[in-house]
Amino acid sequence: MIKTNFSNSKLIIxxxxxxxxxxxxxxxxxxNYMFGWHxxxxxxxxxxxxxxxxxNTELQGYAKNxxxxxxxxxxxxxxxxxxxxxxxxxxxxxxxxxGQNLDSDYFNNVLAFCEENDFVLNVISKSGNTLxxxxxxxLIKELMIKKYxxxxxxxxxxxTTDAQEGCLRDECLKHDLKSLIINNxxxxxxxxxxxxxxxxxxFVNINIKELLLGAQAASKCxxxxxxxxxxxxxxIRNNExxxxxxxxxxxxxxxxxxxxxxxxxxxxAESEGKNKKGLLPIGMVYSTDLHSLGQFVQEGTxxxxxxxxxxxxxxxxxxxxxxxxxxxxxxSKYDLExxxxxxxxxxxxxHYEIGNINNYVLALNELNEYNLAYLMTxxxxxxxYSASLLAVDPFNQPGVxxxxxxxxxxx
Amino acid sequence: MIKTNFSNSKLIIxxxxxxxxxxxxxxxxxxNYMFGWHxxxxxxxxxxxxxxxxxNTELQGYAKNxxxxxxxxxxxxxxxxxxxxxxxxxxxxxxxxxGQNLDSDYFNNVLAFCEENDFVLNVISKSGNTLxxxxxxxLIKELMIKKYxxxxxxxxxxxTTDAQEGCLRDECLKHDLKSLIINNxxxxxxxxxxxxxxxxxxFVNINIKELLLGAQAASKCxxxxxxxxxxxxxxIRNNExxxxxxxxxxxxxxxxxxxxxxxxxxxxAESEGKNKKGLLPIGMVYSTDLHSLGQFVQEGTxxxxxxxxxxxxxxxxxxxxxxxxxxxxxxSKYDLExxxxxxxxxxxxxHYEIGNINNYVLALNELNEYNLAYLMTxxxxxxxYSASLLAVDPFNQPGVxxxxxxxxxxx
Numbered sequence: 077m078i079k080t081n082f083s084n085s086k087l088i089i090x091x092x093x094x095x096x097x098x099x100x101x102x103x104x105x106x107x108n109y110m111f112g113w114h115x116x117x118x119x120x121x122x123x124x125x126x127x128x129x130x131x132n133t134e135l136q137g138y139a140k141n142x143x144x145x146x147x148x149x150x151x152x153x154x155x156x157x158x159x160x161x162x163x164x165x166x167x168x169x170x171x172x173x174x175g176q177n178l179d180s181d182y183f184n185n186v187l188a189f190c191e192e193n194d195f196v197l198n199v200i201s202k203s204g205n206t207l208x209x210x211x212x213x214x215l216i217k218e219l220m221i222k223k224y225x226x227x228x229x230x231x232x233x234x235x236t237t238d239a240q241e242g243c244l245r246d247e248c249l250k251h252d253l254k255s256l257i258i259n260n261x262x263x264x265x266x267x268x269x270x271x272x273x274x275x276x277x278x279f280v281n282i283n284i285k286e287l288l289l290g291a292q293a294a295s296k297c298x299x300x301x302x303x304x305x306x307x308x309x310x311x312i313r314n315n316e317x318x319x320x321x322x323x324x325x326x327x328x329x330x331x332x333x334x335x336x337x338x339x340x341x342x343x344x345a346e347s348e349g350k351n352k353k354g355l356l357p358i359g360m361v362y363s364t365d366l367h368s369l370g371q372f373v374q375e376g377t378x379x380x381x382x383x384x385x386x387x388x389x390x391x392x393x394x395x396x397x398x399x400x401x402x403x404x405x406x407x408s409k410y411d412l413e414x415x416x417x418x419x420x421x422x423x424x425x426x427h428y429e430i431g432n433i434n435n436y437v438l439a440l441n442e443l444n445e446y447n448l449a450y451l452m453t454x455x456x457x458x459x460x461y462s463a464s465l466l467a468v469d470p471f472n473q474p475g476v477x478x479x480x481x482x483x484x485x486x487x
Numbered sequence: 488m489i490k491t492n493f494s495n496s497k498l499i500i501x502x503x504x505x506x507x508x509x510x511x512x513x514x515x516x517x518x519n520y521m522f523g524w525h526x527x528x529x530x531x532x533x534x535x536x537x538x539x540x541x542x543n544t545e546l547q548g549y550a551k552n553x554x555x556x557x558x559x560x561x562x563x564x565x566x567x568x569x570x571x572x573x574x575x576x577x578x579x580x581x582x583x584x585x586g587q588n589l590d591s592d593y594f595n596n597v598l599a600f601c602e603e604n605d606f607v608l609n610v611i612s613k614s615g616n617t618l619x620x621x622x623x624x625x626l627i628k629e630l631m632i633k634k635y636x637x638x639x640x641x642x643x644x645x646x647t648t649d650a651q652e653g654c655l656r657d658e659c660l661k662h663d664l665k666s667l668i669i670n671n672x673x674x675x676x677x678x679x680x681x682x683x684x685x686x687x688x689x690f691v692n693i694n695i696k697e698l699l700l701g702a703q704a705a706s707k708c709x710x711x712x713x714x715x716x717x718x719x720x721x722x723i724r725n726n727e728x729x730x731x732x733x734x735x736x737x738x739x740x741x742x743x744x745x746x747x748x749x750x751x752x753x754x755x756a757e758s759e760g761k762n763k764k765g766l767l768p769i770g771m772v773y774s775t776d777l778h779s780l781g782q783f784v785q786e787g788t789x790x791x792x793x794x795x796x797x798x799x800x801x802x803x804x805x806x807x808x809x810x811x812x813x814x815x816x817x818x819s820k821y822d823l824e825x826x827x828x829x830x831x832x833x834x835x836x837x838h839y840e841i842g843n844i845n846n847y848v849l850a851l852n853e854l855n856e857y858n859l860a861y862l863m864t865x866x867x868x869x870x871x872y873s874a875s876l877l878a879v880d881p882f883n884q885p886g887v888x889x890x891x892x893x894x895x896x897x898x
């Protein structure tokens with residue numbers, strides 16, 4: 077499902093070493109409680125799908141807009157998938173994200189939108205006490221009760237939180253609100269295929285069954301099989317890191333994958349970035365950023381390698397009838413996608429052969445629910461392996477607590 | 488106009504060394520032909536403002552949407568300023584950018600929008616032969632002639648290009664099109680305050696006179712004055728670079744400054760990233776990205792320092808009447824902006840005192856045309872100084888040509 081090209085790698089490892097290392101790390105992960113997403117992805121979730129579809133039928137009856145309150149892993153997955161697959165100018169159902177920042181201009185815009193348009197609300201937070209989403213919920217709740225009455229508010233909200241504990245669970249009990257459960261053994265950045273991501277994605281008509289099938293197929297491949305690309309990719313990343321290439325740039329050729337870049341950045345940065353270790357994950361959208369960071373990549377401080385995500389778009393544009401300009405006549409034999417692909421090949425060649433920048437490729441044949449979920453699951457396994465190779469826990473984030481403590485003191 | 492805080496720096500330099508270095512580098516720049524933007528920013532541009540206002544009055548009569556075709560320096564400046572200052576949900580006039588990528592989904596969406604809505608067109612390219620904007624122009628031109636007739640097309644387009652040479656100048660002559668001139672001695676990434684940026688910004692009702700006044704005031708300060716923060720900031724960046732902090736993260740607390748981050752990345756990456764040198768510029772929007780890259784910044788590979796852009800928003804939200812939740816009662820004495828500022832201070836403290844990450848601050852009192860232009864001009868001077876300290880030419884981009892050559896061969 078993913079065609080990889082790792083030929084730029086200088087990693088040397090024999091089959092025996094590979095297997096030994098792979099088994100050791102799989103074993104470590106198996107004993108980590110927060111590796112629960114692995115079992116989750118392998119399991120059948122028809123009941124959850126039914127439950128979500130039922131909730132959505134009701135919610136879609138109220139509005140075409142869903143405000144999603146969440147930060148970090150509570151929104152980045154659904155944000156990424158919605159943007160990648162619903163990139164259309166004519167999108168019927170929309171997600172509006174809130175509680176992922178504290179900016180008053182942004183809050184004012186969303187609140188104004190909510191005054192003027194019908195909407196439903198999904199609040200997503202495990203603990204229920206993270207500052208940004210808590211504040212957002214207070215502001216939106218007040219507006220909803222004013223706009224829809226207390227009974228109307230109760231119909232239009234669903235809360236996704238811990239099964240037993242926390243402010244949001246209390247809120248569900250107090251007001252008798254609909255809720256979904258966040259699994260205890262799955263961390264935020266690995267939660268996109270749980271209720272956290274599935275409910276908002278179902279609202280915007282993403283086929284969540286296909287998502288789960290893609291994630292399940294990848295899950296079967298990237299942990300259970302003896303030889304697998306996800307572990308090999310982790311080894312390659314680790315080799316780059318040991319060779320002082322401390323930055324990985326995820327390269328996409330489609331601007332609607334900016335959300336995927338943001339999801340990828342959280343996944344790897346939070347999983348690897350501890351004990352003074354880890355690759356810094358950045359992202360670029362080419363060809364746009366060739367006219368920005370491109371100069372630095374080609375000739376600047378040699379500190380990075382590139383991983384390219386490629387696929388063939390379904391909505392191509394033939395250039396045959398468009399080009400009336402002699403200077404561009406040489407393009408008229410192509411479709412636009414061909415040109416984009418040729419730029420991709422040219423850039424890899426220029427960066428590798430002339431710039432000495434290693435380039436890896438993760439190619440999908442097309443972008444759809446199944447393949448995108450497959451790719452994201454590939455990344456989740458790779459990330460868990462990669463962090464384990466650095467001897468850090470892929471599933472905790474002690475550094476995030478440091479500034480939260482400072483905030484509490486200052487407030 | 489910019490209140491700086493560089494107290495985290497360990498740079499030691501005496502007045503004499505500072506002056507000697509500053510004079511040497513100013514002298515080098517003075518002899519660089521492409522430093523033309525310095526003289527440009529000091530000059531009076533009332534005639535250009537009148538010309539642009541006149542053109543705009545006509546264009547605004549035709550449509551509320553302007554398609555802007557351009558890539559790199561031809562669009563990033565206007566994109567950044569429009570997003571920062573017109574961040575409203577109720578924006579009357581809009582810019583739609585095209586020709587900054589080759590993605591067929593993106594093209595299809597813009598073309599569909601153009602079929603269904605009235606628009607005018609500004610094509611911006613010095614040479615007129617860059618692949619992406621050339622292709623975009625061909626596709627939009629065909630659509631415009633079909634939609635508006637040939638005469639209607641001619642009324643709705645303005646071309647910004649070289650005074651004498653190139654395909655677009657030929658196009659102006661052939662069809663007798665309105666045009667603005669791109670100065671020969673100003674490179675794309677330093678061109679935001681020329682006709683390149685001013686025309687689209689005037690279309691969306693940005694006060695371009697105030698922009699030029701802010702840029703002029705900064706220009707008077709950051710080159711002519713004996714002691715100035717722009718040069719000091721360049722020295723500090725250089726000191727970080729020499730101490731193996733090879734990544735600068737520009738930190739903003741307002742999501743509408745993402746465009747400014749993109750503009751900053753091009754400015755510094757293309758100016759510094761050559762001869763295997765330069766700081767890698769990245770950007771983060773806090774508090775959003777504290778739940779993403781934050782873990783890496785706090786505890787990951789120690790390779791970066793942070794530069795914070797702060798200002799006070801005009802559209803604050805009082806939390807006094809909103810907080811009905813006991814767990815959040817401690818917030819009710821604040822406005823939302825206070826909370827955002829407290830997070831800013833907490834993060835700087837956590838990153839510096841615990842994470843050992845140097846933090847610098849560039850503070851504006853509020854965000855408006857004058858101050859934003861002042862800040863961007865500060866960055867342009869700092870960038871020219873900083874590249875000069877690395878002994879590279881701040882105004883060329885040889886690496887961008889490398890992949891263009893590969894593309895030509897493959898096409």
